[in-house]
Amino acid sequence: MTLTEIIESFKTKLDPSKIMNSLGKAASFNDESENDSEGNDSREDLKINPYNNSGNDSAKSSNAIRISKNGEDPLIKLTDVWKIYQMGEVEFAALKGINLEIYEGEFLVVLGPSGSGKSTLMNLLGCLDIPSKGKVCLNSKDISELDESELALIRGQMIGFIFQSFNLIPTLSTEENVLLPLEFQEEGRQIARQKAAYLLDIVGLTDKKKNLPSQLSGGQRQRVAIARSLAVNPPIILADEPTGNLDTKTGDYILGFLDGLHEREGKTIIIVTHDLDIVKYATRVVYIRDGEIEKIEKRTKNEP
Known part of the structure; x- marks a missing residue:
């Protein structure tokens, strides 16, 4: 299936609206452990950041989803959140009364063992699921009150997902996989290709x-x-476990890159993991076990 066919097959399920903000100065990221040096000379040709002054007015559109800059209000807020699954005649509570506030610009690590409920929590934070009870508010909007097209719009514009299993479409090239979210947002083809080239660089x-x-x-x-x-x-x-399938050296590069996005871009980074080593990058750590938050720890980066 081609990229165009994949996009067309999903468009009836989405109500996309374009969004554009400055990507600004990006963190450099090169894995010297892999033979990737060939072909990277094009960095000299990418002098214009396609996220700046691209001529697109979508950021000014009333339909564009933007984050409030009021730092006093949480970006994501969970209030008495339960997630209950029906297993035959038995109910299983994967999350039990979760209360959590996440603020813009945090580097938050959700840490817990297998079966602790962290993946269920990730699905709620990413608007991939809705709670059985309680409220999940993203940018002051209760996701339970939104229909699927609105949730898809939020996921497409506000949240970038990185999965342990990568979730790349096997029939698409590297460039086409990167272009996919831009196609969903109906970005112009020329600008989309410039952005994909910039990001791959x-x-x-x-x-x-x-x-x-x-x-x-x-x-x-x-x-x-x-x-x-x-x-x-x-x-x-x-x-979600971004280093779970990687060797230690490559995993460190991945985490260093995410840390760079946090430091230079001010992006809100949320990592769900069982890996204690990732805690050193966090500004706060949420410890979860058996569907409940055990404690929340505020940290200074690189603190032992």
Whole structure:
């Protein structure tokens, strides 16, 4: 299936509206452990950031979803949130009365063992699911009151997803996978390709743009997933075990890149993981076990 066919098959399920904000100065990211140096000389040609002054007025559109700059209000707020699954005649509570506030510009790590409810929590934070009880508010909007097209619009414009299993479309090239979110947002083809080229240059994969996912290493596929997550310049990056399928060195590069986005771009980074080593990047850590928050710890980055 071609990229165009995939887009057309989904458009009836979405109500896309374009969004554009400045990506600004991006973190440099090159994995020297992989043979990616060839073809990256195009960095000299990318002198114009396509996220700046692209001529697109979508950021001014009344339909564009933007984050309130009132730092006193939480960006995401969960109030007495329960998620209950019906398993035959038995009910199972994956989350039990969760109360959590996440503020713009945080680097939040949700830490817990397998079965703790962290993946269920991630689905709610990413508007991929709605609570059984309680409220999840994103930018002061209760997601339970939104229909699927509105939720899709929020997911498409406000949240960049990075998954442990990468979730790349195997029949699409590296470039086409990065273009996919821009196609959903109906970005102009020329600007979309400029953005894809810019992002692939940032993650050091300019020379791999025509490769299929099967022709890439695990670290390279994760970098494609990161570039895709940044395609529409979302204010929130939500990562589920982003280093789970990577070796230690490549995982450190991935985390360093996300940390750079947080430091330089002020993006809100939320990582769901069981890996204690990721805690060093956090400004706050939420410890979750058996569907409940055990404690919330405020931290200074690189604190032991």
